[in-house]
């Protein structure tokens with residue numbers, strides 16, 4: 001067994017896929033009937049997928065309702081998270097028992113959705129935090145993510161309640177990437193097993209950015225377990 005993962009850039013774009021039957025990434029072809037996508041609502045609910053969830057969100061099949069995290073142990077089922085400034089977080093067990101895909105934006109990060117995914121991997125599949133490799137994709141940087149004083153306070157307070165040390169600044173800028181990194185470490189994932197893409201989606205025009213462009217274009221991010 002091996003893990004497959006993909007952290008997206010502008011192409012292939014999510015909405016273009018809806019009229020197609022597969023995703024083409026370089027020389028890899030993934031049928032959409034094997035992909036699972038969820039209705040992302042900036043919450044912290046995580047859905048554990050079954051074989052029957054394959055294809056959710058494509059063709060006539062509804063998305064998984066209201067979930068910002070997906071977990072599977074089904075080989076050749078690919079979990080999709082869509083992002084445009086929020087952080088995509090892909091978790092892989094080194095022994096290939098299960099994988100997780102998480103959408104961690106401001107609200108998901110505030111609610112520590114990555115911790116929830118790590119706890120569920122342990123409870124349901126016996127996967128310890130130190131068994132994980134985690135990839136965090138490009139997201140908006142603090143400099144480009146200024147929010148209202150109210151949202152800033154709420155976020156910082158939640159981080160402190162989690163025992164974390166958010167980077168404080170007087171301009172109400174939120175550092176999602178740093179927060180997710182601290183949450184992963186705090187949950188027990190080893191420093192060497194966390195890989196972060198340091199690109200800012202707002203600065204780098206190779207990515208879709210909701211703050212920069214508005215609209216509904218999204219990066220796709222995928223993770224799955226495959227046979228050798």
Ligand SMILES: [Zn+2]
Nearest residue numbers: 141144200203
């Ligand atoms: Zn930036």
